[in-house]
Amino acid sequence: MKLKMKNINKIYWVCLCLITLSACHKAELAIISAPVRLVSxxxxxxxxxxxVRGTMLAGKTYYFKTDITVNEGDTLQMQEGxxxxxxxxGKTYQTAPEIIMHGTFISLGTKEKPNYITVQNADTYHTEALAQNYTDVFKGWWGGIVCWPDPSSKNPAPxxxxxxxxxHxxxxxxxxxxxxxxxxxSGDPRYIIYFGNITKKFILEDSWVFGAKDDAIRxxxxxxxxxxxxxxxxxxxxxxxxxxxxxxxxxxxYNxxxxxxxxxxxASDAGSSGTQTNVAMYNNTMVxxxxRQTKSGRGGSINFEKAARGMVYNNLIANCRFGLRLTSDADLTNIKYNNQYFYGSTQKIVDLFQAADGVSTFQSADIHSTTPKENDPTFYGYDLTAFDYxxxxxxxxxxxxxPAAVLVGTSNFRLKAGSKGVNAGNVNFSPIASVxxxxxxxxTITLPGKDIGAYQSDGTGNQH
Structure with missing residues (x-):
């Protein structure tokens, strides 16, 4: 009988331990730690x-005077700050270094600690621009980032x-x-970014692009x-x-x-890649x-041509030389568009809300007028009549x-509560979401917004 009691006691303590361990295990499962971002x-x-490859460390400053290359399969990353x-x-290609990207490039700045890919004394060029001396802005001090497959690659998706x-x-x-x-x-002005990796992804979020000599991004x-x-x-x-x-x-x-x-x-399908250009442009503001385009009939806001397709909704187009332009050779059957907001401070701008050499027409939910200065979108802090067009x-x-015609400065392009753009957006479509x-x-894809333009009255959209 004494032996049986010992066995019962053993069983009791084993069960108690198992229950305790189980409880501890459940408690551990309930604690989820934030993932640690590894530095490679x-x-x-x-x-x-x-x-080059590896990680540029948070808060540090790095320099390059000659071309740098990230080889296929390698990654170059920037931490925050x-x-x-x-x-x-910018005088020759030898003295305008570029970043040649056959691999992957990652820049993870934050709202509190943004990153910069720029030149020496860049703040000076912003200041000169504010003083209306733009000479140095367009010197093309460096060669930009060129992302394209290594021509010698044997990878089927290089x-x-x-x-x-x-x-920045x-x-x-x-x-x-x-x-x-x-x-x-040879001799062409290079872009801030060229991306030509058809099977890969290009994500640009919450960033600032300034002072390109030609295209900013292609x-x-x-x-x-x-x-x-x-x-x-x-x-x-x-x-x-x-x-x-x-x-x-x-x-x-929301750009x-x-x-x-x-x-x-x-947007154009020029180039014959085998994959049709298909882009959704929505909730952008352009002013x-x-x-500055010297070629006749070009230059404005949104342009679809040469078999490109896509969607165009909820864009605010203010004082642009031409409004929406869909050419006859675009994939018109597969372009959906509506809910644009057009504003012009002169008759010439108003007359070209639909580009003269295009085939687009006003749609049912567009906001437009035939009278200059009508339908002012009422930005919080910007006067659309300040420049004499x-x-x-x-x-x-x-x-x-x-400067006010080409720079944000201290302006505020959010819409006031009484703007006609508030609650005038179309939310009944989905982004393409290829990434x-x-x-x-x-x-992080922001879905179509109920207000026209890049800034939403509920605080979503563009965060600058």
């Missing part, structure tokens, strides 16, 4: 050159991703060498998600803020554009675009344009 190959030298400074003078968040991208455009076959001809194939960015003063005599060629698929939404030489957004209808040189990844290295 932290870069400790402040100078980059040749073939990093400055990457190009040292160049190239890498480009992921940029909360990052500035002042590129130096002359090309011509070595990037199919990208630039995409020749790729899955894109371009969300909540600010574009200012790009293109000296021509060039788009965002120019898309064959094989570009995805979304551009703010001011002072483009030509269009804010252009004072198109006035009657005296200066374009084309014009940048020296004629006041499906989420998280630190994925995209």
């Amino acid at each position: 190959n932290g870069i400790t030298s402040d100078t980059l050159k040749g073939a 990093v400055k990457l400074i190009a040292i160049g003078d 190239g890498g991703d480009l992921i940029i968040k909360w990052t 991208l500035e002042l590129a455009g130096g002359p090309a060498s011509g070595n990037e076959t199919g990208v630039y001809a 995409v020749s194939g790729g899955k894109i998600s371009i969300m909540r960015n600010t574009f200012e003063l790009c293109g000296q005599l021509g060039g788009e803020f965002f120019n898309m060629k064959s094989g570009t698929v995805g979304d551009l939404a 703010f554009f001011i002072g483009a030489a030509t269009n804010a957004l252009k 004072n675009c198109g006035f 009657t005296a200066n209808p374009g084309p014009m040189t940048v020296s004629v344009q006041t 499906t990844a989420t998280g630190d290295y994925g995209t």
Whole structure:
């Protein structure tokens, strides 16, 4: 009997321990730790050159004076608060260094600690621009970032991703060498970003793009998600803020554009990649675009041409030289558009809300007028009548344009409560969402908004 009691006691203590361990295990499962972002190959030298890979460490400043290359399969990453400074003078391709990206590039700035990819004394160029001296803005001090497959690659899907968040991208455009076959001809001004990896993803979120000599960004194939960015003063005599060629698929939404030489957004299927250009442009705001383009009939806001397809909804187009332009050779059957808000301070701008050489027409939910200065969207802090477009209808040189016509400065482009753009948006469509990844290295797609333009009355949309 004594032996049996011992066995019972043992069983009791074993059961008690198992119950306790089970409870502890359940408690552990209920505690979910934030993932640790691993640092791969932290870069400790402040100078980059040749073939590079690894991580630029938070808060540090790095420099490059000659071209740097990220090879296929490698990754170059910037943690938050990093400055990457190009040292160049823009006179030749040798003295305008570029970042050659055959692999993956990631810049993860934050709202509190944004990253910079820029040049020395960049603040000076912003200041000079405010003083209406734009000479240095268009010198093309460095060569930009060129993302394209290594020509010698045997990989059936070569190239890498480009992921940029909360990052300032500035002042590129130096002359090309011509070595990037199919990208630039010798002497061409280079873009701040060229992306041509058709099977890869290009994410640009919550960032600032300033001071390109020609196109700010050109995409020749790729899955894109371009969300909540600010574009200012790009293109000296021509060039788009965002120019898309064959094989570009995805979304551009909640971006703010001011002072483009030509269009804010252009989509074309030129290039014969085998994948049709298909982009959704929604809830963007564009102001004072198109006035520096010298070629007749070009330059304005949104342009679809050469078999491109997509959607165009909820865009605010204010004082752009031309409004919506859909050419007869675009894939008109597969372009859906409505709910645009057009404003013009002169009769000439009003008369070209629909571009004269295009075939688009006003749609049922568009806001437009035949009278200048009617339907003012009522921005919180910006006067659309400040620049005299009657005296200066374009084309014009940048020296004629006041800083307020091409720069955000201290202006506020949110809509006042009584604006006709509030509750005038279409929310009954879905983004293309070609980029499906989420998280630190994925995209955050803001869905179509009930208010027209990049800024929503509920605080969503563009966060700048």
